[in-house]
Amino acid sequence: MTGLEFVRPSSADDAAFLDDFVTMSGFGSTDNHGVDRQAATPADGQTRDWFAELLRSNGFTVDMDPIGNVFGLLELVPGAPYILLGSHLDSQPLAGRFDGAYGVLAAAHASLRTREQLAASGAAPTFNLAVVDWFNEEGCRFKPSMMGSGVFTGLLDLEKTLATVDAQGVSVAEALHAINGVGTFTPPPIAAYSEIHIEQGRSMDDANTTIGMVSSTWSARKYEIVVRGEQSHSGATRMKDRRDALLGAAKVIVAVNDLLAHFDDEAVHSSISELYVAPNSPVTVAREVRFLIDIRARESGLLAEAYSHLQAAIARIEAECRVSIDEIGASIWESGPFLESGIELTRSSAELLGYSNDRVLTLAGHDATNMKEIVPTVMLFVPSAADGISHNEREFTSDEDLVAGLNVFTHVVTRLVLGELPESLSILEASAAV
Numbered sequence: 001m002t003g004l005e006f007v008r009p010s011s012a013d014d015a016a017f018l019d020d021f022v023t024m025s026g027f028g029s030t031d032n033h034g035v036d037r038q039a040a041t042p043a044d045g046q047t048r049d050w051f052a053e054l055l056r057s058n059g060f061t062v063d064m065d066p067i068g069n070v071f072g073l074l075e076l077v078p079g080a081p082y083i084l085l086g087s088h089l090d091s092q093p094l095a096g097r098f099d100g101a102y103g104v105l106a107a108a109h110a111s112l113r114t115r116e117q118l119a120a121s122g123a124a125p126t127f128n129l130a131v132v133d134w135f136n137e138e139g140c141r142f143k144p145s146m147m148g149s150g151v152f153t154g155l156l157d158l159e160k161t162l163a164t165v166d167a168q169g170v171s172v173a174e175a176l177h178a179i180n181g182v183g184t185f186t187p188p189p190i191a192a193y194s195e196i197h198i199e200q201g202r203s204m205d206d207a208n209t210t211i212g213m214v215s216s217t218w219s220a221r222k223y224e225i226v227v228r229g230e231q232s233h234s235g236a237t238r239m240k241d242r243r244d245a246l247l248g249a250a251k252v253i254v255a256v257n258d259l260l261a262h263f264d265d266e267a268v269h270s271s272i273s274e275l276y277v278a279p280n281s282p283v284t285v286a287r288e289v290r291f292l293i294d295i296r297a298r299e300s301g302l303l304a305e306a307y308s309h310l311q312a313a314i315a316r317i318e319a320e321c322r323v324s325i326d327e328i329g330a331s332i333w334e335s336g337p338f339l340e341s342g343i344e345l346t347r348s349s350a351e352l353l354g355y356s357n358d359r360v361l362t363l364a365g366h367d368a369t370n371m372k373e374i375v376p377t378v379m380l381f382v383p384s385a386a387d388g389i390s391h392n393e394r395e396f397t398s399d400e401d402l403v404a405g406l407n408v409f410t411h412v413v414t415r416l417v418l419g420e421l422p423e424s425l426s427i428l429e430a431s432a433a434v
């Protein structure tokens with residue numbers, strides 16, 4: 001690190017982080033040590049309020065933008081662009097307490113530790129620091145996922161997103177107002193983004209790796225599908241007269257799984273994990289079923305191939321079940337590499353602090369997936385134990401790994417603030433030229 005001797009955080013600093021993590025995990029807590037904090041529910045609102053207060057009490061300026069992202073700014077160099085750190089506090093239903101929330105809390109603690117490091121060493125920072133809780137990363141209550149970062153990066157339209165409704169017909173705008181979760185803040189220029197997250201897979205735990213340098217994302221396609229048939233009596237209607245939307249949906253579910261036979265083992269993942277059935281009544285053939293097809297692959301080319309197999313299967317099922325099957329929306333994330341300079345920066349920080357490390361792919365989407373399209377982005381993982389399970393109350397990462405991740409993240413953040421990521425400097429030059 002240029003001109004700066006890294007001071008190892010004290011065990012009291014680590015204990016303070018772990019204490020805050022326990023407090024945070026109490027919001028929306030479930031019986032089996034998980035959390036249930038779907039976006040803009042009261043539990044999400046309480047977590048956000050607690051986090052905003054934590055930031056304020058530590059000298060951050062807190063504000064919210066129109067899509068409900070919560071920002072905390074720590075000014076170190078008046079007028080300079082910001083290094084932004086963050087993740088998400090919302091969760092899936094009956095989920096684990098680490099997914100997203102760890103990264104948000106680590107962002108706050110890494111910022112404060114960096115401020116201390118700079119003060120103790122007298123080193124002059126190049127950039128300011130900001131943290132963010134991205135609204136609705138999970139996309140369970142409101143689709144699509146990665147909503148806050150999607151609007152921030154321009155991938156999603158603000159007005160359309162605010163008008164999106166949940167299964168009960170409540171809009172994003174209404175839900176955000178109900179938790180006092182919306183503002184008018186326009187964030188300042190961002191020089192780089194960094195995020196730390198749990199792996200949500202088993203590769204790091206299997207290999208005993210403590211720090212993952214995320215090198216690339218898998219590509220993902222999500223298709224919103226509606227199957228339309230005709231409502232009728234489930235006893236009285238002749239079998240050959242039926243147009244059963246649920247039977248059509250069932251065949252699509254099987255077809256989506258069977259797509260994988262065309263590919264190498266573990267090269268493609270696919271699923272349908274929710275169904276909305278109308279009228280969802282015991283004595284009535286379903287007239288309409290809606291669901292989301294989620295297909296992911298190492299390379300975008302494989303997804304295009306999977307899609308053409310899917311199209312063929314859908315045409316066959318439409319004829320077999322006498323239903324219509326239409327795609328009413330699609331979200332696409334191409335696979336893509338993270339910056340080599342950011343991977344190297346993380347690797348050298350992990351080495352210096354004595355932690356095992358390796359490059360790792362992310363199969364899950366993250367806010368960093370959106371952010372890397374607009375600013376230099378560095379992403380770190382810590383291992384998920386318990387077979388790598390995630391979106392489940394059993395999700396687990398040890399205190400030791402949480403602290404190791406925070407230590408390396410702090411080192412990376414300090415170096416980012418000092419301008420050690422070459423790509424961040426072009427944003428400095430651009431802002432100086434204005």
Ligand SMILES: [Zn+2]
Nearest residue numbers: 099100137197
């Ligand atoms: Zn997450």
